[in-house]
Amino acid sequence: MASGTIRYWAAAKTAAGTAEERYEALTLAGALAAARDRHADRPDFERVLLRCSFLVDGVQVGARTHEQVRLADGGTVEVLPPFAGGAS
Structure with a gap:
């Protein structure tokens, strides 16, 4: 298990009620389910x-399923x- x-960020921070937390x-x-x-x-x-995009260790998750994205300790x-x- 990695931690x-x-x-x-932004609306996600407001919705979570915190700027950051630990995962295991x-x-x-698995991290998002927890x-x-x-x-x-x-x-x-x-x-x-449901509307967010994700970076894992600075790399865009993109179209990969979340089950495919391994997390590092x-x-x-x-x-x-x-x-x-943006510009108007």
């Missing part, structure tokens, strides 16, 4: 998580909600 840090999981799917359990009392968390998962903005 590391999940970092929440082998895959991104996070969903921890934040089951926060109804916006699941909704926001001491690694970092970045949870990035969609961002608005």
Whole structure:
């Protein structure tokens, strides 16, 4: 079992009620399932998580299934909600 840090940004941080927390999981799917359990009392968390993209140790998860994404001991998962903005 690997352990590391999940970092929440913007709306994900608000929905989780924290900027970061620890994970103990082998895959991104396992880490996110545990996070969903921890934040089951926060109804916006699941909704926001469904719209997020993820970086694992600085690498975009992209189209890979979360079950395929292995987590490293001491690694970092970045949870990035969609961002608005840009040039008008």
